[in-house]
Amino acid sequence: MASRPTVVLIPLWGSGHFMSALEAGKRLLAAGGGAFSLTVLVMQAPTQAKAVEVEGHVRREAALGLDIRFLQLPAVEHPTDCVDPVEFASRYVELHTPHVKAAITGLAPSSRAAAVVVDLFFTALFDVAHELAVPAYVYFASPAAFLALMLRLPALREDLTGPGFAEMEGTVDVPGLPPVPPSYMPACLVKSKIQSYDSFEYHGRRYMEARGIIVNTTVELEASVLAAIADGRCVPGRPAPALHAIGPVIWFEQKDDDQLQHECVQWLDAQPPASVVLLCFGSMGSHDAAQVREIAAGLQRSGHRFLWVLRGPPVAGTRHPTDANLDELLPEGFLEATAGRGLVWPTWAPQREILSHAAVGGFVTHCGWNSVLESLWFGVPMVPWPLYGEQHLNAFELVAGVGVAVALEMDRKKGFFVEAAELERAVRDLMDGGSEEGRKARAKVSETSAEFRRAVGDGGSSCTALQRLVAEILELPDGRR
Template sequence: MAPRPTVVLIPSWGSGHFMSALEAGKRLLAASGGAFSLTVLVMHAPTQAKASEVEGHVRREAASGLDIRFLQLPAVEHPIDCVDPVEFASRYTQLHGPHVKAAIASLAPSFRAAAVVVDLFLTALFDVAHELAVPAYVYFASPAAFLALMLRLPALREDLTGPGFEEMEGTVDVPGLPPVPPSYMPDCLVRRKIQSYDWFEYHGRRFMEARGLIVNTTIELEASVLAAIADGRCVPGCPVPALHAIGPVIWFDPKDDDQRRHECMRWLDDQPPASVVFLCFGSMGSLDAAQVREVAAGLERSGHRFLWVLRGPPVAGTRFPTDANLDELLPEGFLDATAGRGLVWPAWAPQREILSHAAVGGFVTHCGWNSVLESLWFGVPLVPWPLYGEQHLNAFELVAGVGVAVALEMDRKKGFFVEAAELERVVRSLMNGGSEEGRKARTKASETSAEFRRAIGEGGSSCAALQRLVGEILDLPVGR
């Protein structure tokens, strides 16, 4: 019997990247109609907290009954003297090369690798794919605008007057977007983070080696950017790999029917439709004491209902927030003053479920791409409050390019500090059609929600992209 083709998926260990890539792989598997299986190579996460998250995801998906097998790769030593997380991830990945090669080779004789799909930060593994003559793809969990920027980094380096965009004069050309002020460049590429720039440029260059780029977006959401990439405007003179916009890739945690409804959801049940502004800043988002006071004052003065997921400061040596002590963080009297119209939740909250609730009418978000797609899936307009990664570019695109968000002014010289009066203004603007800008954002978010559903449905743009990708993989020569 001839060996079955399998697609080898190698996700990053970060939960947002891991689950997004796995969900994309499951969609690819479903679109193949059983023509190939999915093999997931799992790296040891570099921290115990991340390792526990990944183990939980693997256990759940392994029990799903789908045609997916998980292979745990051997542990490797951690690289030392890394100046930032992107350098660590890139060098850590390089050390996995021999183990990835051995794992793919071990699939025979039952399976044969038809393609290798790697996370955007794992392009060092292209060397293995090339050596084994297996076609390589990138799964890009971020927006196409960030992909366009990464492809442009080698050329943009020539325009820099310093080691980052913060000293650049004029605007930055990201093909497909309006001219981008340097202040909206991703935080990972500014503040003199030249080593980080080097590694992002490295990955951007290696994207050009891929057989295709699988992007978590839709043609409808980022038409101009996708067209600019496909037309060669990011890397003039070089043919760009095939683009496959298969988004929005959103995963939903399985619900336990016996589990008690989360307190946040029960509170929302008692609120009027579209009356609550939701504030949440992601798995690594926390605010210092001074910023918490400004948020509290802005929410109190806005007069609007709110659900605020407020996390405590990270434990020393980590980037992940803790459960908050509300008595220590919140101004005295705030909870009494807002009783009945506000809920401050000090721990993890079910963001996707909250965004799906009819009572939620706006989302103040750190602008992580997964959060953005979840919000737009449910037609909830946004107030972008970017903190790290590519989130600043996401914020610019959502306001200036897509029109689903109300811009928030922040003092970038003070660590993106937001004054109470500014938060009050944007909440009033966004909620209940408080301004023309808010009304346009609300309308556009609702339209985008409908476009998303059409895109992944039968005959939709993302559904068609998946089918083309399946056909491409099945027609490619098989690696040895």
Template structure:
């Protein structure tokens, strides 16, 4: 009999697609030999740039030798009247529902599960109609999962905008949450983004299970709150399988660019002496913010490697290579020569975080970047910019303890003053007796061991992976035609 298939429907962004695929590759290899096959349903992304990126991933994975197949879904016309990014993504994915149904119904082998991106959770109805299990894949934190499950409840409890609440918000499993730390898509209750997030969280409850790229050891509070039924009183949440951290480590970045000057520069620096500043695939700053960063780096005296990107082009959402002569204040590079490097293009972040010279990470706080940092025991100063990153920053400081706080002015487009960044870098890198920095460094070193133990034989995430594989095997069925 043919191996049961995991059918994946990821959102097209690399942080979603690759996180889901890498997680399901672990499931594929969880038994003796390859226990499952994988069929990835490829939606046509809404931009040519995103299409090129997806096709690059497809080509690489097709050559991996694993039992991974790719099925391109028929094109759908993107919604032209979407107001927000999250609304656009959810609506665009929903338009593919009939194509997903046709693709799964046509499969000639048992289907272990239809694995859905968090933005695709309404497609649990497709799986139910076909008689196959559905699993939502959560590429973000356990805290974000707890919030999304609880959001329909919170919506009924809180009649005003969250920022108008007097005091902190109570989210099961989390420390009392300041309204300013709520994720960007839910700060405006009048927006379609908010409406969609309430809907998405509600549909999570109808899935067979939830696969989460986290671990019990890292986020015990929110995961326990979900398992104990505190997020949605009166309803039993689907079982959550925290199998993370799932990272595509290996040597992929080096193979893409084996001789990066920025990594070579790190080779000449003392251990744990360099603060690394990098803000993800979407992160860039206006010139006024760049000036504040340069002032902070110049005054703090620490060695630094700063990935500085230019603004997106008119046809792209992604930053461009930076023109350092245009963006940096006159004389900055000369004044910091020898102890600092500004890198104006894509950087091999995984290689950099793994380098022994790196002692701290100023990051936008995207979950994949956070997991990479924790895997290598690097403490952080989170500078949230978009999506759920404000919640991530709060959790890293208040709950996990691996980061020093950085005061971000959310009303000024997440602006950070030079003095505040200087303070955070000094605390993060040590040398001044700052207690919060010392605690973050110690906790990050502890979490490095915790993350690695979780995925090793006998670890909590390894055990969750085994439970997931058993559930998938027992639930596999031939789709109804």
């Protein structure tokens, strides 16, 4: 049997990370034209719900018949006393180190590992790659702006006057972005425990060991940030690893021809073009009763059509929302008052399919990067309502850096609380076209959507970046395949 190398992909178990990394791997596989295969090392997810999700993803993708092999790694004990999810992920992955090494060394001689690609929180696995002399890459599922910030964290620590950025005076220098107010620093870096900062700084330092960083963005979307990283402005005196902007990496679920349309999509079919604002806050996004009442009042007073994916509070001890009880959460009379122009959906909804619908003209979003890319792909302008992770920095970039969104003022001292009048104002600005900010966002998002499609097409920036990455992995001269 002829020798053919494999690229080893090691994704994080969360769907947003797992499917984004797998889709990136599939694109790499296609760009390789059969020159190598893809081997995915699958860790046992730390919760039963996540494990079921991952099993479903693996089963569905394995059935496609692509040149992908999934290897389940042995289960490990869960680390205890972790202060945040990033520290947990980092320590959990460290416990997998011997199993990852065994899986890579156990590959058939005809399928040597040409490269190892790890999730942005899996840098502990660099030790295995270095030991086995296999080039290591990071798959960065977040924007380049967050990568620039993570690379800057060691230097920025000197400017901190307290835990995280919350107490910092002035603005934060994120190379390639306008000066960032501390209030827009990622929520994971402004909490009271400095250990969270430590976890992100650790990964930021280790990125410099990678042969390359594969980023889910485009040169057109984040040109100034990518240039700042490449020019060494994030870690002065040290050249950054090679950057490969291959985005937008978006996972589109295959739909059977005989599959019934989702009820939300059926409702959208009856609405005028670009008339509906979608409100959806991701797989871990929910609001308390007081905030739900404000959202309801703002939507009712805005007069606009809306599709609101409303989730209930998480079960104690988990971060994942439940199906909403509309009778308990919504103000009395709200559904009757908005009947015909509004739909409140209390459980999971097919966000990508909804954003692609001609009736959707705006998106109130938590600014998870996958959601942002989907919205930009379909040309839907946004109102950013960040909740956790790096989403606050994403929101700042969308408004101040890219210009595809209308800003939403929130009370950060009250847990990012938004008053009804402010939501009403933002929805009107976005949907009416009466404000300059709204008009600019709508024009810019149409331009960005066209740029995205060119980027992934033949000869586009992301397509070319993929081809360069393949040539680098295969160690071909002059970028030839």
